Amino acid sequence: MVQQNFALHETMELHELLNFKTICMTTSKMIQGVVFDQELKTLLEKDVQQSMQSVNVLQELLSKTQPQ
Amino acid sequence: MDYERKPINALKKPMRNDYLEIANAEGMPGLVDSTIALNFLLNAKNGIRNCAxxxxxxxxxxxxxxxxxxxxxxxxxxxQITELMMKKGWFHPYQVNEQFKLDKMSAQAALQIANLKLFPGDTSRLGTFATPNY
Structure with a gap:
């Protein structure tokens, strides 16, 4: 299969999503040590799990492209 | 966990020194959790916008x-976050008046906290971490 570069704007968008997800994941993980409510903590952990998956997927996608 | 129903976002007394003051310890869990939940909700909202x-x-x-x-x-x-916040009484999408009142109290509480000298002095903490090149 021919390796196809993304257009620059696609790479940028994916990259920005990666940054956003990374920060969300870090924040949600960190803040779990602060909350009192256990239901809220469960949701935060759910967010961490979702973000982990997103970050992996985005890294996978970004690894296929080289910014020109 | 049962919170005191109302008004969770208000500080009981003006804060003078820090959040550990006994007078304010009473409502603190609700104040902390509702603030974090709002932050979480805004993050989720931004995430949806960014993805779209x-x-x-x-x-x-x-x-x-x-x-x-x-x-x-x-x-x-x-x-799910919205649902949880409504259940806990942190978020009132159908009672705008209630929501405004709550948000004003949160803003006041946040202002008071912002005014505190929470972390006085040098916070660099270098020396407690391995940072030979700093």
């Missing part, structure tokens, strides 16, 4: 599918 905006810029089919899955997951999570 990204979708309008991406042509690659595989990337679109992945981002769309992310968008759907974010929407579900946002709904």
């Amino acid at each position: 905006m990204a979708l309008t810029e991406i042509a690659d089919p595989q990337s679109r599918t992945e981002v769309r899955n992310m968008l759907n997951a974010s929407i579900d999570l946002h709904a």
